Amino acid sequence: xxxxxxxTLLAIACMCMMLVSCEEENLNxxxxxxxxxxxxxxxxxxxxxxxxxTTFPLAEAEDISTPINxxxxxxxxxxxxxxxxxxxxxxxxxxxxxxLSIETGDVLDLEVVHNGxxxxxxxxxxxxxxxxxxxxxxLKVPQLPFSEGRDAIVEAxxxxxxxxxxxxxxxxxxxxxxxxxxxxVSDTIDPILPAAAIEALARFRFVSExxxxxxxxxxxxxxxxxxxxxxxxxxxxxxxxxxxxxxxxDSRDLNEPPSNVQNALGVFSAFNSQEAFFEVVRE
Amino acid sequence: MLSIAEKLLTAAFLLQKKRGNYTGWVSYTLxxxxxxxxxxxxxxxxxxxxxxxxxxxTVHSYEIDTNWKLSATFMYASGKPFTEPAGQYSxxxxxxxxxxxxxxxAKNASRLPTYHRMDVAVHYVLDYAGYDFDFGLSFxxxxxxxxxxxxxxxxxxxPPAVTEIRYLGATPNLSxxxxx
Numbered sequence: 001x002x003x004x005x006x007x008t009l010l011a012i013a014c015m016c017m018m019l020v021s022c023e024e025e026n027l028n029x030x031x032x033x034x035x036x037x038x039x040x041x042x043x044x045x046x047x048x049x050x051x052x053x054t055t056f057p058l059a060e061a062e063d064i065s066t067p068i069n070x071x072x073x074x075x076x077x078x079x080x081x082x083x084x085x086x087x088x089x090x091x092x093x094x095x096x097x098x099x100l101s102i103e104t105g106d107v108l109d110l111e112v113v114h115n116g117x118x119x120x121x122x123x124x125x126x127x128x129x130x131x132x133x134x135x136x137x138x139l140k141v142p143q144l145p146f147s148e149g150r151d152a153i154v155e156a157x158x159x160x161x162x163x164x165x166x167x168x169x170x171x172x173x174x175x176x177x178x179x180x181x182x183x184x185v186s187d188t189i190d191p192i193l194p195a196a197a198i199e200a201l202a203r204f205r206f207v208s209e210x211x212x213x214x215x216x217x218x219x220x221x222x223x224x225x226x227x228x229x230x231x232x233x234x235x236x237x238x239x240x241x242x243x244x245x246x247x248x249x250d251s252r253d254l255n256e257p258p259s260n261v262q263n264a265l266g267v268f269s270a271f272n273s274q275e276a277f278f279e280v281v282r283e
Numbered sequence: 284m285l286s287i288a289e290k291l292l293t294a295a296f297l298l299q300k301k302r303g304n305y306t307g308w309v310s311y312t313l314x315x316x317x318x319x320x321x322x323x324x325x326x327x328x329x330x331x332x333x334x335x336x337x338x339x340x341t342v343h344s345y346e347i348d349t350n351w352k353l354s355a356t357f358m359y360a361s362g363k364p365f366t367e368p369a370g371q372y373s374x375x376x377x378x379x380x381x382x383x384x385x386x387x388x389a390k391n392a393s394r395l396p397t398y399h400r401m402d403v404a405v406h407y408v409l410d411y412a413g414y415d416f417d418f419g420l421s422f423x424x425x426x427x428x429x430x431x432x433x434x435x436x437x438x439x440x441x442p443p444a445v446t447e448i449r450y451l452g453a454t455p456n457l458s459x460x461x462x463x
Contacts, residue, residue, distance in 0.1 A: 034369075034386050036372040036374075036386075038374050038375065040377075053372070054372075055369070055370035055371060055372045055386040056370055056371060056372065057370055057371070058368050058369075058370055058371050058385070058442060058443060059442050060371070060442055061441045061442045062441075063372075063373045063381065063383075065372060065373070179377060179378070181377055181378065208378055209378070234377065243374055243376060243382060243384075244376075244382075252332075252365070252433045254365070254366040254367075254368065254385075254387055254436075255387070256387055257384035257385055257386070257387070258384070265372055265384070265386055266372070266374065267374060271377075
């Protein structure tokens with residue numbers, strides 16, 4: 001027969017109460033009140049792409065975050081503080097003065113204060129892209145043989161797409177990361193292909209992801225309109241490239257998302273770039 | 284200076300019967316394990332991954348006669364801690380894409396569901412031609428409890444897809460053990 005003294009029983013009871021009562025406490029308030037910083041700076045351009053917003057529930061398919069328009073946002077360059085101003089109701093902030101310029105090699109600090117939490121981040125403005133050249137100056141689109149039936153039109157479109165490759169090339173001896181954006185200079189749409197063909201081509205949409213190479217190919221024929229196009233190659237930093245990393249995780253070791261922002265989520269990064277142009281014209 | 288601490292509190296009980304046709308034991312462990320690092324989780328204390336508040340195990344074996352033997356095992360354990368996504372956010376990228384990311388909740392502040400299962404087995408032992416044959420039929424996780432090992436998240440989907448990775452369900456086994 002087990003003989004337990006009153007003192008032993010009391011000790012066991014106390015230990016049980018202590019353990020059972022200590023349920024999960026969330027002592028880390030930063031994890032619960034996190035906000036998101038989405039701040040991009042471009043060399044030679046005004047500071048107007050700084051955005052602060054909330055997170056939103058995991059079960060939502062659409063972004064239902066709430067813009068934060070009342071944060072204190074300061075950009076610091078060479079020890080000098082530049083107070084940013086809210087741009088409206090969308091959570092964007094900009095600098096209103098004329099005494100701040102974003103230049104190659106600048107080391108910039110961002111400080112955001114909201115809800116009692118101070119978030120900080122640092123980035124460096126990379127060197128501009130050098131030696132950007134395109135494989136063509138203009139892309140000629142042939143007349144579609146509308147009078148020869150559907151098969152002939154489909155074949156002509158396929159032939160045009162296969163021959164519409166445009167290569168952008170730049171100097172990258174050190175294997176840095178670059179990113180390319182192709183966009184129409186004009187807002188006016190002059191459709192290259194019939195609407196039905198454009199819809200069918202949606203899956204061929206060119207999306208450039210960060211590359212450590214020195215060229216990117218894309219199909220000019222998948223562009224929507226005749227006209228002049230700007231091809232801009234951005235020299236990017238690691239914190240921006242990290243946003244494209246594999247985003248599958250499991251609960252055994254759930255990692256913090258890629259972020260160079262301390263005490264908050266998101267990214268603060270700077271870009272430098274070079275631009276080249278090409279035309280899409282009728283043959 | 285880096286400071287690391289693991290705080291462990293446990294109490295364990297064991298009751299065992301070793302003699303006779305019926306043998307077995309019952310055990311219970313009450314535990315709390317917490318970690319604290321200067322440079323992690325903003326210096327706050329959090330539950331260790333192997334922190335299980337309650338663990339109860341019981342093993343029973345009964346020899347009906349020299350040939351037949353029955354056994355059963357049951358275990359129950361509190362869910363292990365894990366870090367749960369607290370929410371999500373999206374970033375507008377320069378290529379026009381809008382990528383989703385998670386905001387990670389407090390470190391190891393959530394718990395997986397409790398783990399429990401029962402295994403049963405029956406053995407028939409036969410002495411034939413100088414050999415001992417042991418025929419066994421057992422059922423692992425006999426009531427097919429869907430115990431969760433971990434959760435997998437795919438944040439490339441909207442909303443992020445959550446997949447529960449489970450331990451083995453009800454599984455029958457046949458065995459033959461020959462001794463000579």
